Amino acid sequence: MNLHTRYAVPLTAMAAAVLSAFGPAPARAADDEITALTKPQSELSLGGGFVFEDNQRFGRYTGLRDRGLYGILDFNLVKRDDANGTWLRFFGRNVGFDDRELRLDIERQGNWRFFVDFSQTPNFIPYTVTTRLLGIGTPNQTINGSPAFASYDDLKTRRDTWTVGAGTNLPAGFDLQVRYRNEKKEGSRPWGQGVFGTINFLAEPIDYDTDQLEAILGYTGERLQLQGGYYGTSFKNSNLALNVTGGVAGLSPMALPPGNESWQAFLGGGYNFTPTTRGNFKVSYAHQTQTEGFIVSSPTGRANLGGDVDTTLAQLGVASRPMPKLTLNADLRYVDRKDKTPIAQYIPPPTVAAPGTYDGTNEPRSLEQWFGKLEASYQLPMAFRVIGAIDYQQVERNVYAVRSVSIRDKTEETSYRAELRRSFAEQLTGALAYIYSQRDGSSFLFNQLYGTPPPTLTPGSNNIAPLHLADRDRDRLRFSLNWTPLDPLSVQFFADVAKDSYDTRSTGLGLHDGKFQNYSIDAAYAFSPDWQVSAWYSYNTTTAEQSTCQAAAAAGGVCPATAANPIWQANLRNTSNAVGFGLRGKPSSRIEIGADLQYQEIVDKYEQSPLAPTTSTVAFAVPDINTKLTTIKLWGKYALEKNSGIRVDYIYDRFKTDDWTWTTWVYSDGTTVSQDPRQTVNFLGVSYYYRFQ
C-alpha cells in the first residue's frame, strides 16, 4: 500500500508525460480508423438456417422447401492493391442454398478486367402432381404407364449460368469488352395434350443450352462516344420431340422447341455537337436462323424449316437545349424484321382444303416498325417545368389470305403528353401529367376463313379486333408528390390512372373497355440517425370488359344469340391492396435491428353475364379468387467485437388462396394437381459474421 502511495504521483506524472510525448500513439489509432473507413473491407458469414415447415411457395426459387437445416455461407472478399489499383473480389451469396451465386472478379482499374460468374436458379413448380405418367424427365412418356399413382412435389427446372468476361482499355480512348454466357436449363414442368373431351397430363422434358457471346469495341472521347460490336446467340435443345404412348391418337410426337441461332452486328454512338446539343444513333443488322431437323418427315421434302429472319435497325436521336430554359428531344427509330423463311405447302390437298382455317403453308411473320418522339420542356419560375411531347408508333405486318383471327396490316398510335413538373425544391416536388393516345390503322382485312376467292367467296368470321390491333383511345393521368415537411419526415404520393376505350367494330364483340388505377402513399421518418421507420400502402386495380359469343357460325361468323349460345360479357377485375412497414434501429453501439413487413390481398373477379339474350340460362358463375400474402422479416446483429458478431434472421411467410384452378380438375388420365391453400413457413437463421481488411 505504501509502495502504491509512493509511486502514485511519479507514475501518474510519467504517464501524462508519456501520453503527451507519444502523440503518435493516438495518431496510430487515428490511422487505423482512417484505414478502416477508407480501404475496402471483406466480410464472411457462416451459419445455419432452419425451415420449420415443408412448403411449395416460400422456397420456390431458393430451394428452401423441405423442413430441415440449411447451411448459410455468404462472403464478399475484397482486396485492393493500392500501389497499382488491382482489385481482387470473390463474392458468394446463398452458397448453402439452391440459388447460390459465386463471382470472381480481377481487375486492374483503368487497364483490364476479368470475371467469372456462376448463378444457379431453381424454379420448383409450386404444386404436387399425382399421376401414373411414366417417363417424367425423359422424352418418351407413357400415359398411365405406371400401375399405381405416384406423387411428385419436386417437379422443377434449374438454370445453371456461367458467365465469363474480360475487358481492357486500349490506347486513344478505345476499350474492348468480351462477355460469354452459357446457361444450362434442365428439368420438367407441367405440360399436356388434348382434344375435345380428352386432356392428358404430360411433363415437358427440358434440357436447354443457351450460349451468348458479345464483343464490344468502344471509344470514349470528349465529344464522341461509340460502341460497335458483335452479339451472337445459340439455343440448343437436347429433346426435340416428346414421344407419347397411350395418348390422343395423332398427336404424337409432340414438337419441343427447336434450336436456333443468331448474330448481330451493331454500331451506336453519341456526339456532343455543342455543350448543349447531343446527337445519338444506333444501327444494327441481325441474322437469325432455325434449321433444326424436323422430328417427322414433311411432305414438302424439306428436312428442316430453313428459318431465316433478318432484322435491320436504325435509330437517330437528338437532345438539345437551344435556350437555357428550353430543352428539346427528338428520336426516330426504324425496325424491319424480315422473315425470309421459305414458304412451303406443309399440308397439301386433300388434307387441307377449303373451307378451312388454313391453306397448308407455313406463315413467316414480318414486321416493319417506326417509332418517333418529339418532346419539348420549358423551365418556369419556382423550379417548375412544363413538358409537351408527341410519341408516334407505326407497325406494318405481313398478312395472309387465309386466317382465323381478324387482322389489319397496319396500326398507328399517336400519344400526346402534357406535363407540369417540379423536380428540385426543398420541401415539395412532384409532377402532373396527362397523356392521350389514339390508335387506329388500316382496314381490317376481309377474312377468308371460309371459302376461296371470288366468285365462290363466303365471308368468314371477322368479328373481333385483337387487343393489340384494335382502335383504342387511352386517357392517362399521372400524379406524383414528394413532400418533406420536416427534415426527418418524407411523404410520397403516386397516382397513375388510365382508361382505355376500344372500338369493337360493328359487332360489338371483343375487348371494349379497360382501366387501371394505381395509388401509393409512402412515408418515412427518421427519429434519429439510429432509428428510422417507413410505411407504405398501394392500391392497384385493372379491369377489362369484353364480350364474345358462343358457337358463332364459321361462315359469316354470325352469333346464334340464343339462350343456349348467347352473346355474353365478362367484366374482369384484379384488385390488390398492399401495405409495407419497415424499421431500422441501433439500440446500442453493439446492436442493430431491422424489421420488414409486407401484406397483400389480391382479388380476381370474373363477372360474366349474358348480353343477348339476357335471359340466357347458361351457367355464368365463376367464383372470385382471393389471395393473401404475408411476409415478416426480422433481423438483428450483435457485435461481439468491432469486426465480428452474430446475426439472427427470422422470416414468417404465409400464403393463403382459394384458387380453384386445380381443385376439382382431374385429367382424363386421372392425374391431379394440387397446392396447399394455406402455407405458413417459419425460418430461423443464425450466422456469425467477420469483417476484415
Added chain:
Amino acid sequence: MRRLNRRFAMVLPALALALGVAVAAHGQQAERAPRKDLVLKGDAKCTRCHDETEEYPVLAIGKTKHGTVADARTPTCTSCHGESEIHVSKPADAKERPKPERVFSTKSATTPEAQNQACLTCHQGGKRIHWQSSMHASRDTTCVACHQVHAAHDRVRDKLTQPDVCFTCHKDQRAQINRPSRHPIREGKVACSDCHNPHGTIGPAMMVRDTVTDTCYTCHMEKRGPFVRNHPPVQENCAICHNPHGTTNANLLRQRPPYLCQECHEPTSHRGTIPGNVLGSGVGTNRAVIMARGCVNCHTNIHGSNNPALTNERAFRR
C-alpha cells in the same frame, strides 16, 4: 540502491515531461503544416471538415472505384463538387456557409443537368451513350437519385437491393413482384437491370436489347423460333400476353385463359365458350378453357410449333 531509486523516481518524470513538452511543441508545428490527404488527391481541403461522422459521410468513397488513386482517371472531390472556394473560406459577412458549387441532391440548387454532367464527364461512354435521350433524363432523374457514390455498397448495383431503389419511383411494380406468378426478383436472382438499362437505350421502356422480344429471348430463347406454325404475338411483343412484373395468373399472363385468348380470337367453334362449372367435374370444354392450364391444356405449343406433320393444323396442339 534505495537512494538511486529515489533519484530516478524524481528524474524520470521530469525527463518525460520535458520530452512531452518538446514533442507537443513539434505537434503544434505539424498542425501548421499542410494536412495530409486521406483518400483522394487534394481531399485535405474537404476532409478537414467532412468526415464519416456528419450527415453525408464521405470517407467510404475510399473503398470504391472512385477511391482507387492508382487509376489516373480517379476524380478528386473538386472534380465533382467544383472548387467551391467560397464554401471553403466562408465570407466574413455570410451568415451561413455557402454551398459547394455542385451539390448532388434533389434539394440542391444545382440543376439536374449540371449534376449529371459532373458524372457524364467521365461516364458518357458505354451503357450511358443514350442517357440524354432517355426518359429518366427527361424526368430530371439524377445519377445520385439511384447511386450512392460515397458508399462502399451502392445498393442499386446489388441485384438483391436494386429493386428497392427502383421502387422509390416505380410503385406499381413494387406490389406486382410479390404476386403469386412472378420472376425471382425478391430473391435477387432477376434484377430490374437484367431487362432495363436505366441509363437509356434505344429500345422501348429502356429495354437492354433493342426490342421487348429480344430482351425476353436472352433468357427464353426457346420461344424465338421461327416455327412452322408461328403465333404472331410471339414475334411482335411478349407483353401482349405477359406482364413480366408479376400477376396472379400462371406464367405471368396478363389475363387468365380463356379471357386472354378471347381478346383476339374469333367466337367460331369453341373459342367463344363461356367458362364455368369450375366446381363441377369432367373435362368438358367450358371447364377445360379455364381450369388447369386453360386453353393451353390442348394448345400446348402456344408459342409456336415446329412439327411439320400432315395432321398438325395451325392450332399448336403438337
